[in-house]
Amino acid sequence: MLTRLIPAALAAILALPATAEPIPVVATFSILGHVVEAVGGDKVKVQTLVGPDRDAHVYQPTPQDSRVLAEAKVVVTNGLGFEGWIERLIKASGTKAQIVVATQGLRTRKLADAHGHAHGGSVDPHVWHDPRRMAPYARNIAEGLAAADPANAEAYRINATSFAGLLGTLDSWAESRFAEVPQAKRKVITTHDAFGYLSERYRLTFRAPKGITTDSEPSAKGIARLIDQIRAEKIKAVFVENISDRRQIDQLAKEAGVTVGGRLYSDALSGTDGPARTYEALFRHNVSLLTSGMLQN
Numbered sequence: 001m002l003t004r005l006i007p008a009a010l011a012a013i014l015a016l017p018a019t020a021e022p023i024p025v026v027a028t029f030s031i032l033g034h035v036v037e038a039v040g041g042d043k044v045k046v047q048t049l050v051g052p053d054r055d056a057h058v059y060q061p062t063p064q065d066s067r068v069l070a071e072a073k074v075v076v077t078n079g080l081g082f083e084g085w086i087e088r089l090i091k092a093s094g095t096k097a098q099i100v101v102a103t104q105g106l107r108t109r110k111l112a113d114a115h116g117h118a119h120g121g122s123v124d125p126h127v128w129h130d131p132r133r134m135a136p137y138a139r140n141i142a143e144g145l146a147a148a149d150p151a152n153a154e155a156y157r158i159n160a161t162s163f164a165g166l167l168g169t170l171d172s173w174a175e176s177r178f179a180e181v182p183q184a185k186r187k188v189i190t191t192h193d194a195f196g197y198l199s200e201r202y203r204l205t206f207r208a209p210k211g212i213t214t215d216s217e218p219s220a221k222g223i224a225r226l227i228d229q230i231r232a233e234k235i236k237a238v239f240v241e242n243i244s245d246r247r248q249i250d251q252l253a254k255e256a257g258v259t260v261g262g263r264l265y266s267d268a269l270s271g272t273d274g275p276a277r278t279y280e281a282l283f284r285h286n287v288s289l290l291t292s293g294m295l296q297n
């Protein structure tokens with residue numbers, strides 16, 4: 001009886017449709033990783049190379065990253081020179097994964113030369129600070145996942161659409177928050193030029209000792225000019241960034257006679273115990289902190 005039962009049970013199991021395992025997807029940095037999770041839902045298993053509070057501009061890939069890439073079915077990058085190390089890593093890993101560039105086809109912001117840094121190419125990669133640009137970003141991710149996993153294409157598109165709904169909510173919320181701040185007070189100092197898209201969208205002015213990438217040291221002259229501006233324009237909204245060493249901003253604030261107003265999440269999410277664990281939390285945290293900081297100006 002038993003000998004007959006076992007093959008029968010086995011046959012029944014084999015007859016079941018194969019349970020679809022989530023596909024292995026790699027995202028280069030934490031903010032992108034979160035958006036990929038939102039779009040991929042339970043159909044994907046996302047691994048992020050540059051984790052929370054870490055700086056993707058100056059990241060040095062490890063041999064482990066290369067192995068993770070080799071096993072991935074999809075690799076999602078931001079593009080626009082943000083991850084300067086990714087092309088070499090993709091090549092070195094020999095991965096056969098579908099490569100998705102989330103900023104593909106997005107309207108981008110050309111760099112202001114006022115900052116004078118010769119790094120990072122000519123386009124600002126920090127598109128995630130404008131929620132309206134994140135809808136096509138999420139759509140690109142959905143199409144990339146769909147190409148690698150056509151069986152779930154519909155699910156990816158539905159998730160991208162619902163993420164776009166959240167983005168619309170965040171955008172109108174931010175608009176009303178920033179409307180509380182008179183135009184003349186909308187000035188902010190932070191570590192590097194990460195907030196160009198936010199400032200363009202909501203008409204803010206950001207100044208930073210560092211350019212759009214973090215791999216250069218500002219000149220003493222540049223710092224002195226910034227201190228003069230803080231004093232002359234009575235700017236109180238001076239912030240550190242989660243990915244950067246805070247000593248430079250601390251020193252700058254001290255010399256300008258102002259207090260650092262808190263921590264902005266510029267290029268990475270926070271850890272799970274922090275205030276910016278998701279894209280929405282990051283955006284709301286930054287907008288709230290900026291609004292209250294600028295009102296002090």
Ligand SMILES: [Zn+2]
Pocket residue numbers: 057126192193194212213214266267
């Ligand atoms: Zn940056």
